[in-house]
Amino acid sequence: MPDTIRINDVCDFEGREIAIEGWLYNKRTSGKLHFLQVRDGSGTIQCVVFKGDVSPEVFERAADIGQESALRVVGTVRADARSPIGFEIGVGDLEVVHRTVDYPITPKAHGTAFLMDHRHLWLRSSRQHAILRVRSKIVKACRAYCDNNGFVLIDAPIFTPSSCEGSSTLFETDYFDEQAYLTQSGQLYMEAAAMAFGKVYCFGPTFRAEKSKTRRHLTEFWMIEPEVAYMDLAGDMDLAEDFICYVVQQVLETCRPTLEYLQRDLTALERVQKPFPRISYSDAHDLLKKAGCDHTWGDDFGAEDETVLGNAHDRPVIVHRYPAACKAFYMKGDPENSQQALCMDVLAPEGYGEIVGGGQREDDLEVLRRKLAEHGLDEAPFAWYLDLRRYGSVPHAGFGLGIERTVAWICGLPHVRETIPFPRLLQRLYP
RNA sequence: UCCGGCGUAGCUCAGUCGGCAGAGCGAGUGGCUGUUAACCACUAAGUCGUAGGUUCGAGUCCUACCGCCGGAGCCA
Structure with a gap:
């Protein structure tokens, strides 16, 4: 034999x-x-x-x-x-x-809806095979970066008792006699872990019940979220930049033929080198106005805005110090301008938009309590989180990187639905 | 939720001015010793999204609904 x-x-x-x-x-x-x-x-x-x-x-x-x-x-x-x-x-x-009879996905053209209905079989097709192999390498590189740089993997819970983002985007579930939600982010738990281990990260699925129907949104997506004690916003931007460069370089080293099969322009990926341009929100606003966009200072950037900002550079661009009003309660205010938060987003080039969001966290107990109140949030579910500011509070920062948007960008795909084996979308729970 | 587009064979689509339901692929049968999404011949395959309306006659026109696709809003 x-x-x-x-x-x-x-x-x-x-x-x-x-x-x-x-x-x-x-x-x-x-x-x-x-x-x-x-x-x-x-x-x-x-x-x-x-x-x-x-x-x-x-x-x-x-x-x-x-x-x-x-x-x-x-x-x-x-x-x-x-x-x-x-x-x-x-x-x-x-x-x-x-012996197989009448396999549905024939070697000719099919529509997206048909293929998505047969996602369990579509995975066998060579293009899907290529994308998911690249995803596998991207995830491996993300983990390797953290593991090689002194981070400890700390798994965050999926069931959570409270929101850390807008409450309208939470998936609710019955947890015995209590209401629970599916996590939107592991960040708050990573802050606790960073005070225990210094440098930590979590990697897992997150859930957002946004009624978003775009090429960039899933209701269930994966994030890797590093969090570091004694790190400020500048350090956070350095970390994100180094992290992304490492991941892109690893993929270029291990997946070159696969990316070529996907007809990815590799020169665009080869340009992903330090340093990334860093522009403030206000500078980004001015840039948008010069480009003819109708952007109002104080508003978050729309998809078109992100595309314009991304296309203005040949590599990922970091936008920092957004108006505090459009960011979450835990963002630390900029001591030099109370209107701004010490936060940053990384926008991928070629119109792929935001792949990273993060920043420095508020570390003062009284300021944090005030911000909770300003955001209309009940303090009780955050009692444990406030404890972190009572016992050895230090400056700290972190970010979340969305895996699917990163895969879409690196593979050059038109839609995130092909970047995850079984996508969960606004109108799709099966297969 | 809003705007736009599309629902016709298993799949991808065509169907003109309202007048017999079509093609390619796939499937089946036959042929071929080098094919690369092979090719050639033949065969079978339809609740034209659903319901109503206009008409001598509706896949085609009108109304409502359902589903899908794209975009916007929303969204670390």
């Missing part, structure tokens, strides 16, 4: 008899030949069944199988210049593990 190998290792087995276990991606026949395109998750290879090489039963079996039939192929690896990967398999035997 020959060894079973993975298709991406096939170059090490030239001239040898091997087996592969996979699925039929496509098939062409030509009289006494069947060309089976077989994928096994690691790659795709053409398996050639020649009538003269196999038993009549095997030849008939090969004729009878449909797309996505599960197969065990035994054959000999041979080099062939006509193959895109340089090798093909001359089939000696073929076992049909499962």
